[in-house]
Amino acid sequence: MGDDTSILISNIRMVYPSIFEKNVYKGVEGKYMATFLLPKTDVKQKKMIDEHIARKLQSAGFSVDRDKRFITDGDLKNEGKAEPNELHDGMWIIKASSNNRPQTFDRKRNPVTKEDDVLYSGCYVNLVLDCWIQNNTYGKRANANLCGIQFFRHGEVVTSGMIDTTNKFQELAEYDDGNDII
Numbered sequence: 001m002g003d004d005t006s007i008l009i010s011n012i013r014m015v016y017p018s019i020f021e022k023n024v025y026k027g028v029e030g031k032y033m034a035t036f037l038l039p040k041t042d043v044k045q046k047k048m049i050d051e052h053i054a055r056k057l058q059s060a061g062f063s064v065d066r067d068k069r070f071i072t073d074g075d076l077k078n079e080g081k082a083e084p085n086e087l088h089d090g091m092w093i094i095k096a097s098s099n100n101r102p103q104t105f106d107r108k109r110n111p112v113t114k115e116d117d118v119l120y121s122g123c124y125v126n127l128v129l130d131c132w133i134q135n136n137t138y139g140k141r142a143n144a145n146l147c148g149i150q151f152f153r154h155g156e157v158v159t160s161g162m163i164d165t166t167n168k169f170q171e172l173a174e175y176d177d178g179n180d181i182i
Contacts, residue, residue: 006147007052009045009127012094013037015087015158016121019102019149020114032146033097036127037074040090046071049094052131053142060133062140070095070131070144087158096129096144103148118151122158126150 017034024030038045049071057063066072072095074088104112104119112118119125128148134141 006128006130007048009036009038009049009094009129011124011152012045012127013155014119014121014123014125014127014149017119019104019119019146023097031097031099032101033095034146034149036094036096036125037087038071038092038094040075040092046092049092056131056133057142060135062135064133064140064142068140069142070129094127094129094144096127096146098146102146105148105150107151109150112151119149120157122155124152124155126152 013036015035015037018030019032019034022029022031023033038049040046053069053071072093074085074091074093077093078084078088106112106116106118126149127146130145130147132143132145134143
């Protein structure tokens with residue numbers, strides 16, 4: 001993007017988004033967040049991300065382990081798991097969040113809301129992130145602040161582990177509102 005505070009990642013798959021409302025976990029309100037999947041074949045964008053993180057870490061004056069960065073290896077995440085997540089195969093996984101709602105746009109840069117049903121789990125987006133370095137009692141990390149998301153193209157919808165029950169039910173005959181319930 002030209003500055004050192006944010007980066008633009010193009011045509012990346014978004015999954016499990018909470019971008020219009022803050023994530024809630026066990027009754028506690030969290031942040032706006034999403035996970036993004038970057039194919040390992042996209043060497044150019046991976047290099048741009050790594051260089052951005054390196055500049056931020058150099059400015060901070062220390063380094064952090066690769067597993068303490070907002071981009072992780074999907075294949076390594078699946079290693080040793082009884083039920084690996086097939087979405088992670090061959091991907092770099094980027095996790096980003098924000099206390100503030102990210103700006104959201106369609107292809108023509110028009111703002112979109114949840115009701116517009118443009119941004120969904122599984123679509124491809126252009127993404128603006130701001131890397132920030134954490135150094136506090138919770139440890140040292142390279143985190144990503146979720147700044148903006150623009151719809152790029154449609155993709156297969158991804159649900160968060162829910163079982164598709166469509167084919168489990170049989171088609172039923174018309175229901176008679178009478179008292180003859182069988």
